[in-house]
Amino acid sequence: MTLTASVVGASGFAGGELLRLLSAHPEFEVVQATSREYENRTVGHVHPNLRELDLRFSDPEGLESVDALFAATPHGVSMANVESYLGAAERLIDLSADFRLGTEAAYDEWYDGHTAPEYLDGATYALPELGREGLADADIVASGGCNATATMLALKPLVDADLLQPDDQVVADLKVGSSEGGAGGGAASSHPERSGVVRPYAPTGHRHEAEIEEQLGLSLSFTVHAVDMVRGAAATCHTFPTGPSVEGGVETADLWSAYRDAYEGEPFVRLVAGGGGVYRYPEPKSVAGTNLAEVGFAADGERVVAFAAIDNVMKGAAGQAVHAANLAFGLEETAGLTQTGFHPVGSP
Amino acid sequence: MTLTASVVGASGFAGGELLRLLSAHPEFEVVQATSREYENRTVGHVHPNLRELDLRFSDPEGLESVDALFAATPHGVSMANVESYLGAAERLIDLSADFRLGTEAAYDEWYDGHTAPEYLDGATYALPELGREGLADADIVASGGCNATATMLALKPLVDADLLQPDDQVVADLKVGSSEGGAGGGAASSHPERSGVVRPYAPTGHRHEAEIEEQLGLSLSFTVHAVDMVRGAAATCHTFPTGPSVEGGVETADLWSAYRDAYEGEPFVRLVAGGGGVYRYPEPKSVAGTNLAEVGFAADGERVVAFAAIDNVMKGAAGQAVHAANLAFGLEETAGLTQTGFHPVGSP
Amino acid sequence: MTLTASVVGASGFAGGELLRLLSAHPEFEVVQATSREYENRTVGHVHPNLRELDLRFSDPEGLESVDALFAATPHGVSMANVESYLGAAERLIDLSADFRLGTEAAYDEWYDGHTAPEYLDGATYALPELGREGLADADIVASGGCNATATMLALKPLVDADLLQPDDQVVADLKVGSSEGGAGGGAASSHPERSGVVRPYAPTGHRHEAEIEEQLGLSLSFTVHAVDMVRGAAATCHTFPTGPSVEGGVETADLWSAYRDAYEGEPFVRLVAGGGGVYRYPEPKSVAGTNLAEVGFAADGERVVAFAAIDNVMKGAAGQAVHAANLAFGLEETAGLTQTGFHPVGSP
Amino acid sequence: MTLTASVVGASGFAGGELLRLLSAHPEFEVVQATSREYENRTVGHVHPNLRELDLRFSDPEGLESVDALFAATPHGVSMANVESYLGAAERLIDLSADFRLGTEAAYDEWYDGHTAPEYLDGATYALPELGREGLADADIVASGGCNATATMLALKPLVDADLLQPDDQVVADLKVGSSEGGAGGGAASSHPERSGVVRPYAPTGHRHEAEIEEQLGLSLSFTVHAVDMVRGAAATCHTFPTGPSVEGGVETADLWSAYRDAYEGEPFVRLVAGGGGVYRYPEPKSVAGTNLAEVGFAADGERVVAFAAIDNVMKGAAGQAVHAANLAFGLEETAGLTQTGFHPVGSP
8 A cells, every 4th residue: 555645845955855755665655746936847856866756846736635745835834724735635744833832822922823723733743752642643743843853852861761850951052054944045045155154043042942842841042053064953952950860960871771761662763972983972974864863961960961963854854754654654663764874974 | 595795894985885785785684894993893883874783893814705795995905815705705896996907917007016917807897887798707896996987987978979089088077075085084184184175186197097998998188186075076078079970060969869878778877967957967966875877968069078976985886886796696786776865965 | 645446346255355455455445335235234244254344335326536446246237337437436447257358259259248348448357477568557457257367377387388389179177166156146056055066067168268268369178167165266277288399298397497487476376286295286275365376287298287276256356356456556566465375274 | 673483383283373473473583393293394395375484394302592482282292391492482382281270280180280380380371351461471371272262252251240150050062173183183083074073072071171260260061062164163152140240131231231341442352243144143254264253142031142253273272372472572462463354265
């Protein structure tokens, strides 16, 4: 049995990655890829890696009936079209922020409100490492934000192990690649201006804080920096845990226990913490092109530094979406996501 | 039926790529990976992308019996050990230059001679697009040089179509990534010195000229430049064809015919020549991480510019070797090599 | 005595570099910097390196009277405004292509014609290394194209020394940085698409061929590649000289003579050809941020490879313009241009 | 009057930068540059930007008598040679860590002890923005660590303004370029391994914490990440001030006051905090090649994020040293340090 899938917003980076993953997926077949701007062009015209794919962009107005509709559109598009999406597909897997938060109030606070709040209850947050409950029955699967994904993967074990408490101090300092800015680009995204940067943006008030607070119950300080890579998001979370498990200090061994407990059996989490050689802590390079997250940590007296590194286009967007879709449709969890990364590698 | 394989010199970049490919290959099973320097270390210690692989480096002195021995050692090692390699394996697939040239005289001219010339007759040049004859019976398969591979893929159709003659002027100007320098590194390969370069090296007298002359019968001018990417080799071949098919000028349509004829049915060659959008000619980025070669051309009066772009670690080394091994062992030609590339991508 | 200067088109990369140079110049004083888009903004708003400069962009319609008007506008703007520019200034130093070619016919052939051809006779090509004649009397100084500049600096000594003849085969293969695309940017210039590239563009028919032919009398094959750096242009010129000085072969010593003769006393040309260490041939990195050109060569039988590397924003644009202006106004030739480069350096 | 200067350890990156600065300095004349490895080679052999400099490396055993000896050697060399350095020079300006801390106990705690503790009292910390007292009389001027310099410049105004208290939580998250690793390089510094990284190193226990604690009285959490640039260090300091000036919240206006007060009249500090355009916060790119520090901040409820960006080879090493030497010798404070930065720029 093959499931049919369409990708709405397929000319963007996450949309192209969905095409890459789904066209090689053992259970899904891509029947439609939409793009207003590139209607009738081959997908390979925009995504040179997909030149062999015999598929052309079509107009998003004429949606075909499918099992799964993956939407990789800018924020606001999915909430405006959710009725037609769910009319065309059994499930909507949405990569925008439109269904990530649980309440209309949250959208009022962090975004410009929500135009289809009645659908929020039917939506489930996608990131499987936070829990697979609800995914099997979800009409709408909301793929998490890339920066939030990296941050939560770093922090979750500390919460689970009763080390980190809701009111503990947590500073998340993110370093991200230029693909997060999307395919459009403006002056700030041009190569001359964006090369070689360490550029703080959203030093405060980043919207991804909202979903982290909802999912993990943590209120954190969150600052994102653009650095010179194309793919990748790395979270360094400086935490000061005071939970009951702390008891006078956190040792490296305690952290190994906490992280192993949290991610035992998880197919897409790899623990990297110390050891020798060149690659001692999580690095985006090491997981580039894959759905893996590298997660690690270091103990420092009363501070615990937690790290996570992902490919923002994969684990932070398209890979997470396919992972959640696999679970939603009852497929093998890792189907279509077993790619290995590269060495050496610049910044894929 | 699974074939057993060992990788000698497995801690280098090409060796690590062989491990990546062979460990996911449907027909091969890696039973040994050797490295003197990292003996007993896990392969993931050196190659962070392979952390999930349950394999440790072993000493190259204790070779196990296998069907295929892949050697990814520095030049000179294979010729010194060819007897023991062929004693341990049915076939040697060699990624060094040690068996690429056909005669001892050529090694005297271009290298420091050859210590096992009696084996040269049993060796077959690997690059399948130049012809698959001999691969099935070869004791030794000699994977081509990365720069030579790109150059020959660009030029072969012009030779086949009787456009380019042996004495025609050909200038090959190559741009290559830092992985060509190998895992060792010296001052010139350090990040501060190697970043942002356009650095001519080997402006004249590059050894890859030798195999191009042997394989294509062309004598060319060959200059290699280091540029700021990790993986990738791009050949721009400026040619001035005078062959019988030229007849008063070469038009773009003639070139399309020549290139289509040459590469029809080739699973790993993709023609890219003009068209719109961002990606109009061959680019290493578009094939990074894959065994594909992008090949293209432009007509310019009496000059024909021929382009080819490859991932030097893949099509220029490990991928070509596996491709040839597939043919040598009678396997499906594309087995283990069907990875799709990425978009966007920096320089994997 | 201070000369007054204005910069028209001051928000672009070359315009900003003119502001940097002129504001620190011992003889010039910047009295106006125009930009329609950023009118009334400080120049530091666009050019962060110039935050200390107390100057705001003004409308180009209200030109002040100055000694020197530097125009760094897109092609076509200067020819449309030449009358008003020369009304406002004693001399126009133009960085566009509008006055680089000598005849209306050339503009018909290579551009879309010329709207003020009566001014072409009063224009002098700026690159001082090609000859300083005419600069002192020129109403219009036409700064050369960056790619043409690098190419001509590499080739001129071969012409002067009667090595290279007008009909000899010359292939110029250029590698250039992203600043050549200007401050605007489009999809192709966005960081995700432009990072890590070796991208042939204008594989044939590049307009800079026209000025090289006019200036050096050479007809060459010219192909430009984008590579991953911001500043820099490197020309590798593969030549096959047959001139009277060739006499059975060109030796390295002949080339040293030719290049030393050509550039003796030139303050902005540095010969780099062989030697040891990391930096053996011309590299854009080594001259980044300076008005220097590195020029070098290698002999290879009947082929001579000539190299030149410049900072395209400096020697290829603003630096060349200031150099020529110094000569036109009878100032010290190197005034304001004595900056030393950097080591280590990525790609400034 | 010209002061004579020698540079010991002149083949390294900081040593080369000292040569660049001092050879163009209006008051200093370089009379000696030492390097064991490159003895008798021209300085341009190692530092291609200095090819015009008529100077050869000499053996450090034969020190000439000078006014100022600048030592840019690895940690431990200066303390071993301090007697001979001070025998040869009126003042030692030391760029290593050997005289940065005030007490032998501190060296026991953070380094491997100190072999010449009797000289510690005669040493003065160089960073002028922390106070110029003592510099005029110092026998030894100890140039600060690059990461400490960036961090302290970000934080000092918060301390001065009674916002930040000694026990307040401060997390400093640093992003640094590859030139910090020095000219030697190893596998981790090779271009293939170092490109495109976000690599945590020294996640805890970085030695620069020691000098920050001594200079500012703050005890902070300090984590350094390697990112893909050559020059540059950026500090993002997440602080939670509780000082008497906080009084129920810190507003942006309060921060402007604090930072303006702290740096009024400082020639090498530039405040950048918000505003429009591409460059809104401190970025290493904007100060690359200069002695400037960009310093900025953002208020976020109870958190204040303080930023600083420097060129680690300049303000973080050679530029700071020359600045301090200017003060020590009673010269114009900015002599030799007035270079303007670049736009656009990759990562010089």
